Amino acid sequence: MTDTLSPELLEQMDAYWRAANYLSVGQIYLRDNPLLKQKLTLDHVKPRLLGHWGTTPGLNFLYVHLNRLIQAHDLNMIYVTGPGHGGPSLVANTYLEGTYSEIYPEIGQDEAGLKKLFTQFSYPGGVPSHVAAEVPGSINEGGELGYCLMHAYGAVFDNPDLIAACVVGDGEAETGALATSWHSNKFLNPARDGAVLPILHLNGYKIANPTVLARISHEELEALFRGYGYEPLFVEGSNPRQMHLLMAAALDEAHGRIVEIQQQARSAGFSGRPVWPMIVLRSPKGWTGPREVDGKQTEGSWRSHQVPLSKLAEVPEHLGLLEDWLRSYRPWELFDENGRLRADLRDLVPKGDRRMGANPHANGGLLLQDLKLPDFRQYAVEISTPGSRAAESTRIAGLYLRDVLKLNAEERNFRIFGPDETESNRLSPVFELTSRAFTGEILDSDNQLAPDGRVMEVLSEHLCQGWLEGYLLTGRHGFFSCYEAFIHIVDSMFNQHAKWLKVCQDIPWRRPIASLTYLLTSHVWRQDHNGFSHQDPGFIDHVANKKADVIRVYLPPDANTLLSVVDHCLRSRDYINVIVAGKQPQLQWMDMDSAIAHCKTGLGVWDWASNDEGDPDVVVACAGDIPTMEALAAVLILREAFPSLRQRVVNVVDLMALQAPSQHPHGVADDLFDRMFTTDKPVIFAYHGYPSLIHRLTYRRANHANFHVHGYQEEGTTTTPFDMTVLNRLDRFHLAKAVVDRVPSLAASREGFARFIDEKLAEHDAYIRENGEDLREIRNWRWLARDVDV
DSSP states (O other): OOSSSOHHHHHHHHHHHHHHHHHHHHHHHBSSOTTOOSOOOGGGBOSSOOOOOTTHHHHHHHHHHHHHHHHHHTOEEEEEESOTTOHHHHHHHHHHTTHHHHHSTTSOSSHHHHHHHHHHBTSTTSBOSSOOTTSTTOOSOTTSSSOHHHHHHHHHTTOTTEEEEEEEETTGGGSHHHHHHGGGGGGOOTTTSOEEEEEEEEOSBSSSSBOTGGGSOHHHHHHHHHHHTEEEEEEEOSOHHHHHHHHHHHHHHHHHHHHHHHHHHHHHOOOSOOOEEEEEEEOOTTTTSOSEETTEEOTTSGGGSSOSOOOTTTOHHHHHHHHHHHHTTOHHHHBOTTSOBOHHHHTTSOOGGGSTTTOGGGSGGGTOOOOOOOOGGGGOOOOSSTTSOEEEHHHHHHHHHHHHHHHTTTTTOEEEEESSOTTTTTOGGGGGTOOEEOOSOOOTTOOSEETTOSEEEOSOHHHHHHHHHHHHHTTOEEEEEEETGGGGGGHHHHHHHHHHHHHHTTOTTSOOOBOEEEEEESOGGGOTTTOGGGOOOTHHHHHHTSOTTTEEEEOOSSHHHHHHHHHHHHHOBSOEEEEEOOOSEEEOOOOHHHHHHHHHHSEEEOGGGOOOTTOOSEEEEEESHHHHHHHHHHHHHHHHHOTTOOEEEEEESBGGGGSOTTTOTTOOOHHHHHHHHOSSSOEEEEESSOTHHHHHHHTTSTTGGGEEEEOOOSOOOSOOHHHHHHHTTOSHHHHHHHHHHHOGGGGGGHHHHHHHHHHHHHHHHHHHHHHSSOOHHHHTOOOOGGGSOO
């Protein structure tokens, strides 16, 4: 117990909790009569009842107690809710603290405002039932469970004064993403970072089933969290008075422990991973709601999960039960005649930005500072002749990222995230400046590990994504590198963040945040050694489904275009950028000035590789580093076989430039597109991913019917690099044959050329089976100066 709560304060906090509960129930049910000044009728009730009651009273209970803690210690705290379907709670509490009315003045602090507050919830033209971007103080969409704890940790990295109180629902705790999140404490440095206070809310049930953690013994649950590295403090029961006292004591103890940990680390230096406190709140699901409905238990059961009384029109008794439920909170004691919260309860609210709904960290754009970026031109690969030298493009990008870290070392507002692949993905130059973050035991034999490292590596794409989202949402910058095939693990997390950004564009008080930028490398065309399981370029298709004003996709063909793209992405706001670039040595095509101009347009004719003299017989297009090389090799094969064939080479670096301007802001104008691709000539398109996407992007273009796309056809195995392209008909031989098959003037040569191609493919197949590597002419291929008039 604690002496902190005097009888008067306890009564006030309980009254505030009742007010939040009353507003929460009102949002689910009412559209009129907000203060129950009249007898409740069906006309006062919404025709469609939507929302989630079960978790809401627990969220309200925690909010009022965290307010007390903030007031007592002048804390900088945000409230991260895993049970995001408890939307009524966050709306109710931000309304009670005044933040909601400040942002939405039409929802005033009076009876008319209460009526609007109730009516808008889960109502056409109103607000969603989940904790969403529209709710002040939120940093994550609550529609999908599993991400709150990783968001909370991402929020406090490099935020030494911030505490993220994070409520984890016991249903949510069953998700894989959340289960991994408990290990985030191994990456939190109390000398430099803030603190997370996890609060596991055990109310016992999901939609229709008991939760796993609510049905194990107290001893097993405690052992579990001690094994995760936490000190669990238990608050269990249902009696409001007793629970208030227990929760106040637990929060005081947890806060005291956090202060002790941080003071020790900040005065004496980091000396080992601490045991952080957490709270386990066990309370009834649907606490303070109807105990029974139709003779069946409701409070403390799964039946309270959503709308406990859902048949008000069909069952007249339910309307009376609803009125009794609402009146049990005694709203006439909480609000004055005009509908304003009574003065002594308003005094419980923290002031200004200390209110959790008004904390600027929950609107990260308010705190965002531009990165200090080096001049990417200074990292340029010198190009005298296109295709005459090779370089590891991502290693060059790593040099640039190293210096981004260096320039922003004092601000500590940039981190690199990835699943144990920074070295593998050739971004290792960053380790010249920093290490991987880790606060666990570090052995002498370990490499590049330190408590203050700025590279966040853990073998969970979920955790990397969630940390980065929390970092970005609270006003910082980051970069996510991953194997292309396994970025699919975060498909759903990408969805939620894209939806968040899309919604925020229509919320003027939400300030722009730094874009989420992926670098996908170790890609499909260079996963020949790992085999079929590692060969999948489909994340691009998934991304392309989202709104055009949110997503960007880049396929830089070499290091200089990659540098230009990365610099652009780190400067951007409110986007999700996807960059796909190989890490293996690859031919370099463009000098820096040409690369910058190319990236600015998004696509362009490579005159040095073309011989069309303004009137091509065929357009050979390419997007992606390996498709670019194969397309250019095909051009040389055709030039040798058919010297008079007029070929135009078009390279695409910004995939969305292919769309019509009406579909995407990066889409090039129709007249420019037509000048590049013509309106009537065949286009053989070598593309990094699944061919159907190119057709989707170009279907409104005049020449779409003449587009013939070669890309990944879901064929793969452990084989040689070139054989991967052969298996999917993206290789130079199949591309050259596709040109001959579609250029009318070459009709007479098709049969003979087809035999030549078949012979080359047979030679290739026999050679790799005998020697285990590609033909010498493939391995050593270059675009030589003598092949083109530069």
